[in-house]
Amino acid sequence: MDWNAFLAFTRGPLFYASLLIFIAGMVYRLVQVAMLGWDKDQSVARGSKAGGVVKSFLKGILILPFIPWIKGAFQKRPIMYIAGGLFHLGLFTVIFLGTPHMLVWKSLLGFGWPTLALPFVDWLAVAAIIGMLVLIVYRRTDAVLRLLSGPAEYLNWLFVFLPMISGYIMTHHLFFRYEVAYSLHMLSVDWMLIWIPFSRISHFMFYFFSRTIRGVEWGKRAVTP
Amino acid sequence: MAEKSVYEHLKSEGVSRREFLKACGVLVGAMGMNKLPPVADSNLPPHLARGAKVIYQVAEALENKPRVPVIWLEFQDCAGCSEALTRSQSPTLVDLVLKQISIEYHETLTAAAGHQTEANKQAIMEQYRGQYLLVVEGSIPLGADGAYCTVGGRSAEDILREAADGAAAIIATGNCAAFGGLPMANPNPTDAKGVMDILTDKTVVNIPGCPAIPEATTGTIAHFLVFGTLPELDDLNRPKTFYGVTVHDRCLRRPFYEAGKFAKSFDDEGAKKGWCLYKLGCKGPTTYNACASIKWDGGTSFPIQSGHPCLGCSEPGFWDGGGFYQGQSAPLQRPAIGAVGAATAVGVVVGAGMAAANKAQKKG
Numbered sequence: 351m352d353w354n355a356f357l358a359f360t361r362g363p364l365f366y367a368s369l370l371i372f373i374a375g376m377v378y379r380l381v382q383v384a385m386l387g388w389d390k391d392q393s394v395a396r397g398s399k400a401g402g403v404v405k406s407f408l409k410g411i412l413i414l415p416f417i418p419w420i421k422g423a424f425q426k427r428p429i430m431y432i433a434g435g436l437f438h439l440g441l442f443t444v445i446f447l448g449t450p451h452m453l454v455w456k457s458l459l460g461f462g463w464p465t466l467a468l469p470f471v472d473w474l475a476v477a478a479i480i481g482m483l484v485l486i487v488y489r490r491t492d493a494v495l496r497l498l499s500g501p502a503e504y505l506n507w508l509f510v511f512l513p514m515i516s517g518y519i520m521t522h523h524l525f526f527r528y529e530v531a532y533s534l535h536m537l538s539v540d541w542m543l544i545w546i547p548f549s550r551i552s553h554f555m556f557y558f559f560s561r562t563i564r565g566v567e568w569g570k571r572a573v574t575p
Numbered sequence: 576m577a578e579k580s581v582y583e584h585l586k587s588e589g590v591s592r593r594e595f596l597k598a599c600g601v602l603v604g605a606m607g608m609n610k611l612p613p614v615a616d617s618n619l620p621p622h623l624a625r626g627a628k629v630i631y632q633v634a635e636a637l638e639n640k641p642r643v644p645v646i647w648l649e650f651q652d653c654a655g656c657s658e659a660l661t662r663s664q665s666p667t668l669v670d671l672v673l674k675q676i677s678i679e680y681h682e683t684l685t686a687a688a689g690h691q692t693e694a695n696k697q698a699i700m701e702q703y704r705g706q707y708l709l710v711v712e713g714s715i716p717l718g719a720d721g722a723y724c725t726v727g728g729r730s731a732e733d734i735l736r737e738a739a740d741g742a743a744a745i746i747a748t749g750n751c752a753a754f755g756g757l758p759m760a761n762p763n764p765t766d767a768k769g770v771m772d773i774l775t776d777k778t779v780v781n782i783p784g785c786p787a788i789p790e791a792t793t794g795t796i797a798h799f800l801v802f803g804t805l806p807e808l809d810d811l812n813r814p815k816t817f818y819g820v821t822v823h824d825r826c827l828r829r830p831f832y833e834a835g836k837f838a839k840s841f842d843d844e845g846a847k848k849g850w851c852l853y854k855l856g857c858k859g860p861t862t863y864n865a866c867a868s869i870k871w872d873g874g875t876s877f878p879i880q881s882g883h884p885c886l887g888c889s890e891p892g893f894w895d896g897g898g899f900y901q902g903q904s905a906p907l908q909r910p911a912i913g914a915v916g917a918a919t920a921v922g923v924v925v926g927a928g929m930a931a932a933n934k935a936q937k938k939g
């Protein structure tokens with residue numbers, strides 16, 4: 351099999367199609383949520399709604415990652431907190447501050463930015479991968495979580511894990527020839543793009559909505575009908 | 576053509592026995608043959624027995640074998656591979672092989688012209704049927720019934736099939752002959768093909784590159800001369816000795832890649848310091864070729880060493896593999912605004928439709 355040709359397919363037409371499906375899918379989700387409607391605000395606000403939104407985001411950005419004990423997020427489920435945190439930290443570093451990924455953004459957006467040295471990105475990739483492994487073991491062993499998990503949860507995990515592990519394998523030239531590993535990386539990324547809009551992974555977009563709406567409600571300090 | 580052995584021929588050219596053996600050593604190295612299994616009946620330690628034995632085996636073969644006639648066909652090419660070969664700066668190896676083979680037909684090199692040359696080619700192909708080596712340079716156009724490339728009124732495909740029929744071995748030199756190269760690049764107006772896509776029932780050894788590395792061509796020819804067989808090939812029919820590892824694997828800038836130090840333009844600090852060219856579009860990681868180890872001009876340098884990213888010229892379809900100066904990881908196509916708009920519109924319409932349907936259901 352000519353893997354370079356397959357790579358050209360996964361980097362070219364397949365990626366193109368996946369990206370468009372991703373965009374269409376996310377817009378579809380967004381419109382559906384937006385059309386749920388916004389209940390009329392019938393109570394008088396006693397605080398600043400905007401201030402609430404700012405606080406809500408500050409809480410998300412500062413308190414939860416850096417001083418979690420304030421809210422007890424850490425004490426309740428320390429393993430999940432640390433593993434989940436490492437995963438997200440690693441993921442963001444890899445896809446925004448890794449050189450090859452910045453080049454993807456650059457080609458799509460038209461501008462680039464400085465990136466981190468490969469060894470640094472690499473360590474965070476390892477952290478993210480270990481984080482993911484811990485999370486899945488935890489999900490299988492914790493009785494409550496196990497009951498809450500259906501096939502969708504495991505598939506979500508798998509479809510994010512595949513790009514991570516194939517990217518790592520590729521960077522380290524493990525097991526496969528480079529273009530084979532690269533094809534597998536792209537294949538898993540393409541599939542993930544198609545999968546995201548129709549799964550809970552789309553939380554990365556709704557996260558911002560829910561934080562905003564909750565912020566508005568906190569800030570208002572009024573009775574919510 | 577006189578049936579002199581290679582060694583006799585070289586002797587008459589003033590090559591001493593010592594020089595001859597040295598050249599055999601170079602050949603052995605070039606063919607990567609020091610990896611042959613050690614010889615059991617030798618008293619030498621294995622690592623010595625191995626190398627020495629192969630050199631003598633090569634010497635013996637060259638001493639006794641007649642020179643091999645070569646028919647060199649050029650189709651949709653630029654003669655760059657021939658140029659690279661004849662102007663190669665590594666005297667021993669290329670000289671040795673060029674002296675050993677007798678090139679009987681080569682449009683660029685032959686002094687004679689016209690029907691005389693064609694008649695000579697026919698005669699050679701008759702006389703050495705089943706013995707000559709066929710080297711092809713350039714792609715073969717199938718469009719317009721082959722009218723895009725003809726020699727002496729015959730189509731490239733026709734000439735190729737005829738010559739291939741009586742050849743002992745077929746070598747496609749350069750990306751054009753191997754994989755279609757530049758003529759085949761999108762939109763491929765002449766419907767160009769590489770040799771192996773036409774001679775589907777024969778083994779074609781591919782020495783792709785733009786141009787092919789002369790030592791890879793001569794090393795492969797040398798293997799055929801010495802052993803009468805073709806070297807071990809990869810799945811694209813390239814000799815593993817020369818195409819076994821990527822340019823990236825042997826690249827002198829690799830430590831900078833590992834350290835994440837990249838040149839960002841052709842004249843920035845990083846470029847001056849010799850940092851990795853990945854961000855400038857280097858295709859080294861997916862390109863199998865020996866540029867980084869054999870190098871060019873007798874081992875002087877190669878593109879990446881002199882500051883230019885690898886274009887991936889030994890891989891199929893490299894002309895259509897995204898921009899030469901665009902990072903390897905960048906997607907091949909960037910969705911146009913129109914396409915993004917259309918995708919967004921689809922999302923809006925379907926989303927709104929579904930929401931409306933849900934509402935209607937709730938009410939009903």
Ligand code: HEM
Pocket residue numbers: 365444445448450451454468471472473475476510513514515516517518519520521522535539860903904905906
């Ligand atoms: C169009 C999308 C993408 C492209 C073109 C791409 C391409 C690449 C490339 C070229 C490498 C580096 C290989 C090397 O250094 O030799 C890489 C590494 C990696 N990629 Fe991607 N990638 C994409 C998306 C993703 C996504 C969405 C994820 C995660 C979910 C991901 C996770 C990784 C990881 C973990 C590494 C290894 C980093 C390291 O160990 O340093 N990639 N990718």
Ligand code: SF4
Pocket residue numbers: 822823824826827828829830832850851852853857858859860879885
């Ligand atoms: S210059 Fe190219 S081949 Fe060399 S290390 Fe960088 S990416 Fe690899």
